[in-house]
Amino acid sequence: MPDSTAAPRLDTVAVAAGDPHREQPWQDLGLKADEYSRIREILGRRPTSSELAMYSVMWSEHCSYKSTKVHLKQFGELAQETPLGKMLAGIGENAGVIDIGQGYAVTFKVESHNHPSFVEPYQGAATGIGGIVRDILAMGARPVAVMDPLRFGPLDAPDTQRVLPGIVAGVGGYGNCLGLPNIGGEAVFDETYLGNPLVNALCVGVLRHEDLHLAKASGDGNLVVLYGARTGGDGIGGVSVLASETFDAGPDGQGGPAKRPAVQVGDPFMEKLLIECTLELFAAEVVAGIQDLGGAGLSCATSELASAGDGGMHVELDRVPLRDSTLAPEEILMSESQERMMAVVEPGDIDAFMAICEKWDVEAVVIGEVTSSGRLEIDWHGERVVDVPPRSVAHDGPTYQRPYARPDWQDVLQAEVAEELVRPSSGDELRDTLLRLVASPNLCDRSWITDQYDRYVQGNTVLAQPSDSGMIRVDPDTNLGVAVSTDCNGRFAKLDPYAGAQLALAESYRNVATSGARPLAVSDCLNFGSPEDPAVMWQFAEACRGLKDACAELGIPVTGGNVSLYNQTGETAILPTPVVAVLGVIDDVTKRxxxxxxxxxxxxxxxxxxxxxxxxxxxxxxxxxxxxxxxxxxxxxxxxxxxxxxxxxxxxxxxxxxxxxxxxxxxxxxxxxxxxxxxxxxxxxxxxxxxxxxxxxxxxxxxxxxxxxxxxxxxxxxxxxxxxxxxxxxxxxxxxxxxxxxxxxxxxxxxxxxxxxxxxxxxxxx
The missing domain is CATH 3.90.650.10 (PurM-like C-terminal domain)
Incomplete structure (x- = not known):
């Protein structure tokens, strides 16, 4: 692969249009035949390799929700049809935002980083925390707390012994370095999570109403600024597998560098600088739009900002600061390197923007501008490598009506009731049963985990593990605060996914209420097996329906969330695990x-x-x-x-x-x-x-x-x-x-x- 300063060999728009017979690696990038055909139909030509890279990651299950959006849309409909709470921003934004009174709002969201955490437990979990923190930051909020709902295989399994310590160390290491208290979460053990640990990460942020920021690129001529860490080769394949001779081949078409690692590498100290720098940029009112770079990296940030704004953006990709000069443009677009943000800045504010970044020692580069063209246009050393309608990348991906059906084994499962099992009949047996249960992996003390987390940094933690919910003081003068809980019993969801999702919501709701807080809003992280299995899709559909119906009855909205699929080993899917986070408000934390x-x-x-x-x-x-x-x-x-x-x-x-x-x-x-x-x-x-x-x-x-x-x-x-x-x-x-x-x-x-x-x-x- 040549150095990035040399004239690159790549598919330009002109080459793509004029070379219709060269085979493209769309299958290796996770695209289906009909999806590749749809891309060619949208463009009216073959995609360039850079365009193919963008579509592959943005149309992935992780980014496009192509198998689940038909079921998820009911949460948006719920918010539109029913005046639930005081939602200032909801589904479609980086995170939901809820008015909690006194001019304050709170933003919170839970997401997954499951597969990376299995491959590389420490960095997978650490960057899961880093990514959710940037989602909260992008809304204009100061992150104030994190939580970590975790799932593992049996406690005595060798692979659990491998992944659990690394995951816990990654969550603690990153969060502690950021100075964010970890106020709660879960650690659940079940054999179905063996080989499929679940690492869900939640962050809570606080902002004043007037500080709310949205992810959009508007204003013809406004500048697009990439700031934060340099872009490297880590994270390529994080949402779509990069396994192609086209991308790895050198100038002679033979060989090339090894495949880039799929798991991102985190730098919490860089993220801390990024947080403080971004908050000062907000305070200086020099940001017109903002987006964090998480899943799909630059592909996501550019296409989503353009699609949500005026619809046009021009980017000079060779201006992107790199820490690996051998990266090809496709790799730059797909890289999920951490600690990066993208801002839209008016030309008159750019000097002030750059001065603040320099103060915090955060590298910032103007890489493009907002246009009125209605196109996302990306150049690489003077060659046009991307020319697409941004909405087709960011929002108009494929929608699948996956077949789903109640499995035949469900009736048999439900017929085998536990009420008929042999139970203790004497006082001594009851005593022994209590001792056995309190020492069991799912009910025992979690201090081995939570002692690795700083639960009280910043001085605003009111409640934390092992309390029913975590609680943070928002305003030290009035003692306004919020409580948060996460929950899911996967066994209940296996027995009845509709009721199981409602039971997860009910317990989180109750945990918040026991602290004295009033439940206000929901975020969810829906972890399931393969969507290609009709039984799994039935579980997913039922869980969504159950959660929507319960939220409607309780009068609280789903403000956003995440879906994680393909959590499956062979034919064995994980227990359906719709993790539900509930946030509540308490007027006076001294009354908790x-x-x-x-x-x-x-x-x-x-x-x-x-x-x-x-x-x-x-x-x-x-x-x-x-x-x-x-x-x-x-x-x-x-x-x-x-x-x-x-x-x-x-x-x-x-x-x-x-x-x-x-x-x-x-x-x-x-x-x-x-x-x-x-x-x-x-x-x-x-x-x-x-x-x-x-x-x-x-x-x-x-x-x-x-x-x-x-x-x-x-x-x-x-x-x-x-x-x-x-x-x-x-x-x-x-x-x-x-x-x-x-x-x-x-x-x-x-x-x-x-x-x-x-x-x-x-x-x-x-």
């Missing part, structure tokens, strides 16, 4: 409610109704290795009533703790509530689940919460639950140093906590 017991002698109440619902439960999974039956019943009206009650209780400083009941049921909630301060509890279960202590302890019925209240305020709580129509059962008091279930067993808190804490260190090392 912790999830652990805070004092002895307080009354313990169980809010909500407990039913015999064990299918898909952690008990069935851990004790019996069983998955079958139907998941717990979704009751969104009950979730709303419970959330409203918890918000009132927080506002009035009525309850001293609140812990949602979900995985592991009441037993897990009780145990976790005792661990933080070592305050035990004595409970009686005769009024729960018809007096069946096993069902009372291990059922995973929804819309339930454990709360504590001072003795002298119990009457106020009962009046409040009556007003909201929420069932409430007094089950005991806090105190002592044991978890005691009257008539069944006594378990020292220290013994339970030791079992809870031992699992991850034993498997992963100290």
């Amino acid at each position: 409610v912790p999830s652990h017991f805070v004092a002895e002698g307080e009354q313990i109440f169980l809010l909500g109704e407990t039913r015999e619902e064990l299918s898909g439960s952690e008990w069935a999974h851990v004790v019996h290795g069983h998955l079958g039956g139907r998941p717990p019943r979704v009751d969104l009206a009950a979730e709303q009533s419970l959330a409203a009650l918890l918000q009132d209780a927080s506002r009035d400083s009525l309850v001293t703790s609140a812990h949602d009941l979900s995985d592991g049921g009441l037993a897990q909630a009780l145990a976790e509530a005792t661990f933080r301060r070592g305050i035990g509890a004595r409970v009686m279960l005769s009024k729960v689940a018809g007096g069946d202590p096993f069902v009372a302890l291990f059922s995973e019925s929804t819309a339930r919460c454990l709360v504590t209240v001072p003795e002298d305020r119990a009457g106020e709580l009962l009046a409040l639950v009556h007003r909201h129509g929420v069932p409430a059962t007094g089950i005991g008091r806090t105190g002592g140093d044991s978890i005691t279930v009257d008539g069944q067993f006594e378990l020292p808190v220290a013994e339970a906590k030791a079992a809870w804490q031992a699992t991850l260190p034993a498997a992963l090392g100290s």
